[in-house]
Amino acid sequence: MSFSICVAQCTDSLAATMDDQARIMQSIGGVSLAGHSVQGGMALPPPHGHDGTDGDGRKQDIGDILHQIMTITDQSLDEAQAKKHGLNCHRMKPALFSVLCEIKEKTGLSIRGAQEEDPPDPQLMRLDNMLLAEGVAGPEKGGGSAAAAAAAAASGAAGDNSIEHSDYRAKLTQIRQIYHTELEKYEQACNEFTTHVMNLLREQSRTRPISPKEIERMVGIIHRKFSSIQMQLKQSTCEAVMILRSRFLDARRKRRNFSKQATEILNEYFYSHLSNPYPSEEAKEELAKKCSITVSQGVGSTITVSQVSNWFGNKRIRYKKNIGKFQEEANLYAAKTAVNAAHAAAAAVQNSQANSPTTPNSGFQMKDEEFQLDSAESKNTLLTNMFTGSSGSFNLPNSGDMFLSMQSLNGDSYQGAQVGANVQSQVDTLRHVISQTAGYNDALGGNTMYSPHGLNANGGWQDATTPSSVISPTEGPGSVHSDTSN
DNA sequence: TGCTATGATTATAA
């Protein structure tokens, strides 16, 4: 709202107030004073040269003065000035003035007194609180960083989010600046206008009864008018903040799918901890780190701990809702887990053989990249051969690389059902091999294949304990933490 | 363009 509108509003109020005063004066001139009994019990002091008994003469005097006052506005400026001067010098003027002031106070204030002590506007309070909470009003603490931080924390702000966060803060700071500039303008205008009106009233008080209290009241009216304008400013500012916030949230809502590798890692963990798919904070961090590394190589973004939590939350609920749908996926990952564990075990066997002086290790020369197979059948055959010792010689990748190389086994041609059957036989073979390796007797256990055993009859997960580590079966002996070990 | 998958958000309960 512009200053001119504000002035217009204030002028309207002023005019209304002046009308009131005129009406009061009319009533005073026409009724109250005419009968010499002034309301409120205030009697006129005896004018100079009168003994106080000449009632008709005094009435005439007062009537004359009032008439002159009332008609002063109808006269030309010069005429009015002359009249004004004459009135000011009239012998009864001070007495009349004080009486009129008192009457005005008693009538005007009694009517308006109650209105002046308005309770604080709840809407204004709401607006103030909101502006304070958003960091727009009050002392500057980073321009609503608290709100932004809270919003960002909810989404696990990092990477792209931090950019949006700073953008949000910058825009909020802009709003804050505009708000304060406007507020200052309004305050300045309010002060100017108040001074102007006060001067005007003081000037007018020479010719009409205006008491200091009335001036105060007028100032109060002006301030209220201006604060209503301020409320509009606050409302607009709040709206702007709300819009900014919603846009910020919309931006955060924009999602991007995780990379395939990241999803694989998360699924790997989920299905290997099917009886208790609740990663600990450390596990989440480790998973996030693992996924970040994988993703940053491909996409350039990172996955945060919160996103890992979101992922597991979504996964749990969706898995529970539709176990059948996830069966194939579960088989796939169970197979993968089994194969990875087998790799680890085989590596251990290899190491033990290599370390044994009676078992010479020769001919393990095949590189990881050479472990490329086209069909599930050949994979399984090779796996069988690998661990039964009939495949000839090739080296096994170390446990760290093993997982990546194993991912190639999850190609589209690698059907879950088939995997289920094939891998079970592999597992049996592996168990035999592994049983010969000290320390890994129960690395695979009996639950390698997927079954919806993770859920109990109540729909809850069987094992309530949170795994202490994220270490997956692909990482060797740590696989004892996995579901497959249960 | 419609459908499904999926990451994010919100309300609620424990």
Add this chain to the structure above:
DNA sequence: TTATAATCATAGCA
């Protein structure tokens, strides 16, 4: 505080 359940909104695919 964390998990769940419902929901939203968008990506990706046929």
